[in-house]
Amino acid sequence: MTQAARPLAAVSLKAYLGHAETARWLAVVRPVAAARPAVEVAVLPQLTSVPEAVAVLGDVCAVGAQSVSVADPGAATGEVPAAVLAELGVRYGEIGHAERRAAGESDDLFAAQARAAVGVGVEPLICVGEDPRTDPVDAAVRCVRQLDAVLAGVAPSVPVVVAYEPVWAIGAEDPAPATHVTEVADRLRRWAQHRGRTVRLLYGGTAGPGTFAALHPHVDGLFLGRRAHDPAALADVLDEMARTVRAGEDS
Template sequence: MKNTAQTEPFLVIGNWKMNGTRELLHKFACDLETTAPAGCTQVLCLPSVIIPNAVDALADHNIEIGGQNCSSHPSGAFTGEVSSTMLVEAGAKWVIVGHSERRTGFSETDEEVNSKADAAITGGLVPIICVGECSADREDGRHLDVILDQLAASTPSNLQLGEAVIAYEPVWAIGSGKSASEDQVREAHDAIAAWLKENLVPLPVLYGGSVKPDSAADLAAIRNVDGFLVGGASLDPASFKGIGTVSSETLSKAQR
């Protein structure tokens, strides 16, 4: 049985992080089908400087474009920052906020993530709000408390249906080459979906953490997994395409 939130297509969202060139965009344009796999929406979240290039390069493809971060401010004296309205003008429809690399490497707090998500929505973007536990949290058995505390503090309280997406990323799995086990993913996604239903509104919940074509089928079959936030594999057109294809095939026959 599908998650109540999954009235939208299964989301396959790539996060290129601080990677990407016009040459790579050209390769994606050449190697990917112009249509998305059945039942899926494909998104590439890119460094802001190549978003306009991506819009042009992928104009004939059914791929939406997003950013990787945005300011909580609409404009002003914030050197080096990029506002949500700037991302929209560049051609973005989505933006990642609160990625673990931002939380850890740039000391972003839940409150800052909340403000960025609110600014993204105000500016016309759909924020992908990231939450997830580190290895110590899981080893101590408090991973669900950490995840739900982050979720409560990072999501704007006035969210409406369709305005945002949640991404669960176990920090210990990102870049490790290993996905969380099916039971670990199921436990986290069920908890997040239940919290959203009880406290806010049902929203799609993505899984992120070393997703690859060979792990996508099992993960996509799990109830309350409404898509993927893909890191390293999204830099390879064949892998990104494969994740979408496998997900589409799984959803067409799975009873979740």
């Protein structure tokens, strides 16, 4: 992460909240994010709440979509083309989450989603991670294999966000050990440099208060889930991220 770059805190609401609950959450989170401009916040609600999120947060936060369709406008019943996401104001499109892999989606599909997102100006947020638990070297090899497959059709000059989420840490009691994450992150950073890619690297997998301080400067931010669904906990994470980056710049 460059000195001028803000850390990124991306928050997926998954399918935990209904539309009315999401609207209330957005209203509470708006002043939380607005008061902490040192951190970029991106919110990824359910697709049906994307317009609400853009309307409420659009001037203080980025908005993302939890999936990207590969369908073109036309005869594609039930699909929401990537062009519509861009029209709505979506900046980030999540691709390759472990829960989508568990549902049977493949790297070939994720590669098509990445191309569709980039084609309409939506920045891919690509999730990678190993399952089952393994050592950091093998974990990085597995993640690189996923990244090379998903980004095969995306030019190296296109900026992407990569969220390292070890599958065994998603929904666990604690995040993956910092020693494991930092080694994987450093290897992914070297992969990006070798490929000439511009990458912002996040950690996800039971991330919450305390996680960023343990991982910085090896990662550029966090991909948050249920622990950020409490706005007070999200505020704590954003404050910690800002303090950590500021302390690193002052040292």
